[in-house]
Amino acid sequence: MGISAPSVPRVWRERIIKYRLLGSKCADCGKISYPPRKACPRCGSTNLVEISLPKRGKVLSYTVIRTPPRGYLKYSPYIIALIELENGARILAQLTDVDPDEVKSGMVVEAVFRRYREQGEDGIIEYGIKFRPPIT
Ligand SMILES: [Zn+2]
Structure with a gap:
């Protein structure tokens, strides 16, 4: 070794x-x-x-996913939101750093780059964009 x-x-x-x-x-x-x-x-x-x-936008609507697909279990529950970006584009993205109870329509969110899936010690790690309330 x-x-x-x-x-x-x-x-x-x-x-x-x-x-x-x-x-x-x-x-x-x-x-x-x-x-x-x-x-x-x-x-x-x-x-x-x-x-x-643009990396900022606001939540138009959202869904709390309580039974995620395999590989995402430790992130259950998670929130998928329809977000309107500052340029008017509407996208679907996962929210992070916020409780399902705290999400509101109209809340401002910003994009962050996060690991979102991991399998074991040396497993596959995927990275992706999530949105969260801005840290001010
Ligand atoms: Zn077209």
């Missing part, structure tokens, strides 16, 4: 990661999608460009 480095060092996990909230915009009808798509869900055009979305 030699010295083995952990596959994903904690420092890396906890580091603040610079990121952009990426979406796509249809060059034909202007529809904004998140996550980015290959084809426009409104008009079917494939003439889409990648854009950076």
Whole structure:
């Protein structure tokens, strides 16, 4: 047994990661999608460009998921919200750092980059965008 480095060092996990909230915009009808798509869900055009979305928005409506799919059990319950971003685009995203009881329609939220799934010691870790109430 030699010295083995952990596959994903904690420092890396906890580091603040610079990121952009990426979406796509249809060059034909202007529809904004998140996550980015290959084809426009409104008009079917494939003439889409990648854009950076604003990281702030407000909750329009939300659903509390109390029976999550396998691999997400330790995050149960979690909240999926319809969020209107500052540019008017509407996206679905998971909320974090907030109790289901505390979520309200109209509350302001901001995007954060978070680990959202982990399997075992050396398991697969996925990262993704979640939204939370802004820390002020
Ligand atoms: Zn379109």
